[in-house]
Amino acid sequence: MIKAGWICLLVAVIGDFAVAYLLAPFYRGYSHTKQVMSVLGNPKSPVQRWYNLWLVILGICLFASFPALVDSYWTQSAGLTLVVLILIALFAIGAGILSGLFSVNETKAEQTFASKVHGIGASLGFMALTFVPLFLSILSFFREENEIGILSAVSFGLALIFFVLFIMADKEEFKNTWIEKEGLWQRLTLMWMYLPFAAISIQGIIRN
Secondary structure (H helix, E strand, O other): OHHHHHHHHHHHHHHHHHHHHHHHHHOOOOOOOOOOHHHHHOOOOOOHHHHHHHHHHHHHHHHHOHHHHHHHHOOOOHHHHHHHHHHHHHHHHHHHHHHHHOOOOOOOOOOOHHHHHHHHHHHHHHHHHHOHHHHHHHHHHHOOOHHHHHHHHHHHHHHHHHHHHHHHOOOHHHOOOHHHOHHHHHHHHHHHHHHHHHHHHHHHHHHO
């Protein structure tokens, strides 16, 4: 059960990038640097079904990792572990399951009920996950795992920087500037959010 949880966490973080890069070639004109991943799931996308299915699987995999996270960190701090679980759950539901069930449109000019649900869920999910590396850093230092603690702290700082750029990229005043690369900032934000997950899941798999 514990090892399966770590495997699910690793599948989630690797799969989120892998699925997008595997499906993108089938969507003519899609840009990894300018477009967010969820555009692959828009109603006009030839890979809509597969990408939206992945988002639901992503959410389920994150929930499946909870027993492993509890087993590792609960004795260090039940309160901080609970905060981490709640933040991951918000991301798993908002940016995962809900985003998979309610797809975004190809452009933000097209607003539907589904795209609004997707936008709110994904935004709340990203905001929540941004702070997970910070709490994982504290928990890792409690466990005297200083390398992962430092990695998580650095990841939090960089994820925060790229998340700010990700938000700015959507603003009209930054159009046609180097900041408008929304897809790039999203991927770099996720990379630094996910890096501590990859580290603790690999460690957990080896230990179990």
